[in-house]
Amino acid sequence: MTSTNPTLDLAGGASAPPAGPRPARRSSARAAETRRKWYEIIGLTTPAVIVYVMFVLVPMGFAFYYSLFRWRGVGPPTDYVGFDNYVLAFQDPIFLDALRNNAIIVFGSLLIQGPIALGVALLLNRNFRGRTVFRLLAFVPYVLAEVTVGIMWKLLLSDAGTINAMLESLGLGGLVQAWLADLDVVIWTLLAVLTWKYVGFAIILLLAGLSNVPQELNEAAAIDGASWWQIQRHVTLPLLGPTIRIWMFLSMIGSLQVFDVIWVTSVPAVRSLGASATMATYMVDNGFFARLWGYGNAVAVILFAISFVAAVLFQRFLLRRDIEGAITRRAN
C-alpha cells in the first residue's frame, strides 16, 4: 500500500531502484520484498494478536453470548431471553443511579483535576529549591494501591474519624458530616477521594508535556515583552494541548470503569441503595453476589459499549489532530 505513495518515495528516495529496462525482474523483486514484509508483520504481531484475541476478543464474545441468557451460573446457560437483561438493567433505578454516579465522576474528575493539575504542574515546572520533593509528594497518592487508599479514607472519614475530629478542633463543627453514610453526600466524598488519588497522575503527565515545550519560544515571548502569565496563556497552554487531551481521554475511560476505590471505601448497603454504586460495582454486586450471571454479563456489555462509544467519539473529535493519519484518516 505505502510503497505506491509518492510522499513516502520522497523520504526513501535514495534507496529507490533506478529506472531501467527490466520491469519483470523489478516486479518480482518487489513481490519478494512484499512477501518478506508480510512474514515480518505476521511473525512479529502473532504473539500479540493471539493474546489479544484470547484475553480480549473471545471473553467479550462470551460476555455478549452469556448476556442473552437468564443464567445463575449453575449448569450451562439454557434459558435464552434475548435482550431482556438489557431492558431489565435500564429499568432498574439502581443501575440508573450508577450511570448518574459515573457521569458525576467523569465530569467531576475533568473539571476538578484538570485545573488543579495544570496549576500545580505550571508551578512545579519553575525552578525552586525542593522541586523534586514536591513533585514526588504530588505523585505519591497515585502510586499507592487502590485498596490501601480505600481503607485509609474509610477510616479517616468514619463518624469518629480523623476528618471529623479535625473539623471539630478547628472550630468547624458545622461542617462535620456522615461522609460515607449520608446518601446525598457519599458520591461527592468519593469524588474527592478519587481526585486526591488521581490528580498526581495528571500532574506528572502535564509536567512531561511541559518539558516538551521548547524553551526558545518562552524566551522569544519574554523578549517581546510578554509577562509570565501571558507566556503561559498564549505559548505554553496551546503547546500543552495534546497532553491535556490525552489526559482527558485516560481520565474519562478510567472514570467510566472505576471500581476498586469505590468498592473498598463505600460499604455494600450504601452501594445497593444506589448512592455510591458505579456501573462496575453494580456489575459485581449483581453478577456475583446476586448470582445473576447472565444479567451481570449484560451490564458488562453495556459498560463496554458506553466506554467504547465515548472513546471513539473522543478520538474522532478531540484527539483527531494528535493522532492524525494513524486512525482517523487513510493515506490517499
Place this chain on the structure above:
Amino acid sequence: MAIKRRATTFLALSMTTALLVAGCGGGGEDEAPAESELYKNPVTLTWWHNASQDGPGKTYWEKVAKDFNALHPTVTIEIEGIETNQLQRTRLPAALLSNDPPDIFQAWGGGEIREQVEADYLKDITEQVKDEVANIGSAVEIWQVDGKQYGLPYRMGIEGIWYNKDLFQQAGIAAPPTTFDELNDAVTKLKAINVIPIAVGAGDKWPAAHWWYNFALRACSVDTLRKASLENVFDDQCFVKAGQDLKTFIDTKPFQPNFIATPGQNDPTSANGLLANGKAAMELMGDWNKGTLDTVTEDQEALNKFIGWFPVPAIAGSAGDPKAALGGGDGFACAKNAPAECVEFLKYIVSPEVQKGYAETGTGLPVAKGAEDGVKDPALKSILEATTSATYVQLWLDTAFGSTVGNAMNDAIVAIFAGNGSPEKVVEAMKAAARK
C-alpha cells in the same frame, strides 16, 4: 473496510459460540468404584474450605487431613483455604462449571445446594451416611434436596442477642428480655445511661436483614417458611407484617447513628467493635460471634467477663412458633465424580471425636452428639442449649431462598433501614428476583 470489520466481528462471535457448544458437550462420565475398592488405590482428594485466615480453624483442618491420611495412607488430601466470598461467589461456581471441581468443598445448604443438585454437580450420599445423619439430627435437613442427602454439616448454631452484662446492670435491667416489649424497655433504659442500645452492621446488609428475618420468623408459620424456601412463594401477608414490625422497631431508634455505613465485623469501627469495646450493649449475631469479637476487642479479659447471650425475644400474639429460631451452619459436600474415599473423609469430619476437637477450637458449635464436651465458652454453651431446645431451626432466609432472592431481599430490607424502603417493596423485590 467497515463491512469487512463487521464480518470479522461476526466470525469471532460465531467461533466463540461454537467453542462454547463444544465445551458443553464434554463431561458426564460416571465412575463410582464399588465399596470393596475403597482404600485399594492411592487417591488424592482436593479439599476447599473457607478457613482461609491463619488461626485455630485453619490449623485444625490441616490436622484433620493429616490424621485421616495416617489412618488411610492411600488417601492424600490437598487443602486450599479460600476466603468465603471468593470461594462461594466465584471460585466454586467456576470450578463446578468447568467440570473440574475440587472433590470435597464447602457447602452452605439451602437454595444453593438445591441449584447445585439440579445441575447434577453433587454426589448423592444418602445410603453411605445414614448413621451420621441419625447422630447429627434435624440439622442435616439443610443439606438435603427432595429427601436425599448431598452434604453434611460440621457447624450449626442459632442466632441470638449478644449483650454486655455490665451495661445491663448499670442500666438497671434485671434479666435478659424474653419478649419484644421487654426488649423495647431495655432499649429505653440503655439510652438513659447514654450507651448505644443495639449495634447493627447495616453496612454489610445481612446483619440488618437478620432483624427482618427474625420478625418474619415470628410472623410466619413454619409451613409458610418451608413453602417459601422450597418454591420461592412469598404471597403470605406475614412477609409484609415482618417489614411493618421492623419499621416500628427501627422507629424506636434502638441502633447507633449512621448505622447504614457501619460494617458488621472485622474492624474497630464495626458493629462488632462497638459491642466488644463497651460502646454498645447488644448485637444480633450468630454463634461465630465470639471469635469475631475477640479479633476487635481492646481488652480481651473485660470482654470475656461481660459478654453474654440470650435468644431473640418472642412477640406476643404472633403466628410464628415462639420456640423457633433462625440459624445456619457450614458443611461439606462431595463432587459428583469424586472418589468414594471422599464420602469416607466427610464421615470422618463429622465423627464425634473430630467434632469434639473442632468444638475445642472455639470457632463454632459442633453438630454431632458426643462432641458437646468440647464447648467450653459459657456464651457458646448457652447457644448450644438453645439450639438443642429449639423446636424448629429456620435456615438464614437469604441462604434458604438462594442468592438471587436473598440478595434482592437484603437490599430491600436495607432500604427500610435507610428510610426509603417499605414493607411491601421487600416482598415485591423478592418476587421480582425469583423471576430473574
